[in-house]
Amino acid sequence: MKKRKSVIPGFGISLGITITILSIVVLIPLCSLVVFSAKLSFSEFVYTVTRPRVLSGYFVSISTAFIASLINVVMGLILAFVLVRYDFKGKRFIDGIIELPFALPTAVAGISLTHLTTTNGWVGSIFYKLFGVKIAYTRIGITIALIFIGIPFVVRSVQPVLEKIDIQYEEAAFILGANSRTTFFKVIFPEILPAIISGFTLAFARSIGEYGSVVFIAGNTPYETEIAPLLIMSELQEYDYSAATSIALIMLAIAVVILSVNAIVQSIVSRRVNGLA
Numbered sequence: 001m002k003k004r005k006s007v008i009p010g011f012g013i014s015l016g017i018t019i020t021i022l023s024i025v026v027l028i029p030l031c032s033l034v035v036f037s038a039k040l041s042f043s044e045f046v047y048t049v050t051r052p053r054v055l056s057g058y059f060v061s062i063s064t065a066f067i068a069s070l071i072n073v074v075m076g077l078i079l080a081f082v083l084v085r086y087d088f089k090g091k092r093f094i095d096g097i098i099e100l101p102f103a104l105p106t107a108v109a110g111i112s113l114t115h116l117t118t119t120n121g122w123v124g125s126i127f128y129k130l131f132g133v134k135i136a137y138t139r140i141g142i143t144i145a146l147i148f149i150g151i152p153f154v155v156r157s158v159q160p161v162l163e164k165i166d167i168q169y170e171e172a173a174f175i176l177g178a179n180s181r182t183t184f185f186k187v188i189f190p191e192i193l194p195a196i197i198s199g200f201t202l203a204f205a206r207s208i209g210e211y212g213s214v215v216f217i218a219g220n221t222p223y224e225t226e227i228a229p230l231l232i233m234s235e236l237q238e239y240d241y242s243a244a245t246s247i248a249l250i251m252l253a254i255a256v257v258i259l260s261v262n263a264i265v266q267s268i269v270s271r272r273v274n275g276l277a
Contacts, residue, residue, distance in 0.1 A: 037246045048246045057228040057247075062254070064139055064227075065207035068146035072203050073196055075147070076154025083155075084162040098156070101149045106212025113145050114217045137219030142227070145213045150203030157199030161192045194266050201262035205255050 037045060048054070083095050101109065117124040117135035127133045135141045165188060173183040211229040218225040228251055235244035 033245045033249045033252060037242065037249050039242045040246060045246050048243050049250050053222055053226070054228070054231055054247060056223045057226050057231045058250070058254075060139065060142070060224075060226060061208050061228040061251075064142045065146055065150075065204055065210075068143045068150055068207055069200050069204040071143075071147055072151045072154045073200050076151050076199060077158055077192075077196065079151070080155050080158040080162055084159060098152050101152050106149065106210070107216070109148055110145060110213040110216035113141070113148065113213065117141055117144065117217065136217050137221070137225065139225060141217040141219075142214050142225060145217050146207040146210060149210055149213055150207050153202040153206060154196070154199035157195045157202065158192055161195040162188075165191050194269050197262060197266055197269060201258060205258050208254060208258075209251060 040048065079098065083091065114136050115121050119125060119128045119134060119136075121136070124135045127135055133140070135144065169187050170183050173187050178186065209229060211227070211233070214227055215230055218227060218230070220226050220230055228247060232244045232247050232251075235241075235247065
């Protein structure tokens, strides 16, 4: 049997290059967190990462990121559906600016959102005068900033899957008597569910570690709007590298857990969808 030639080097060389690049770019920097954290004893490490102020920072970061990601799932699904199923003027422009949060410096986004949502800003003044609600320097403001930086993950995860769904399946469902709601949940939704989960998880993981766009709009009030990444920066400014890396190590562990759960859930959902197909 003739061996098929590959356009890339052999498996051994390819694997070696992959591991080397992965080690330089990802593994070695992450291992440095463990090395610096190891300078603390176990009791000191536990005390550092479980102080009330630090626990509050974890809660603020995780809760606002979770809420923002849920909102992004709904908004991102609607945006992806409109961009795939409808043709209108300015469609390419809207499709392009969805990726703006990827290119825009996070500090610029944070400053812009803060100016818009303060009690004197265009948006913030309306909500404050009509409803008495403050947006900037509250958890609402943090959530808005995280929605801004997270929505491209959902749109770009769902959009390619929607493009591949044959519209004839929907037409067949309509012919068989299904209404729009039934068609969406029975025909479309099962197909895009893995992509929705992926987009949610990526947005969630990204939002938990977000610093630049949040630090300006948060107000950084301890136990109220102080996020975990800000605590890390505060420890670094005080040259307490062991404490900073310890908190960062917990954030890394949270991110790993989120991504691992995402992989497991996606695998289960994909098997079920393929089994029903």
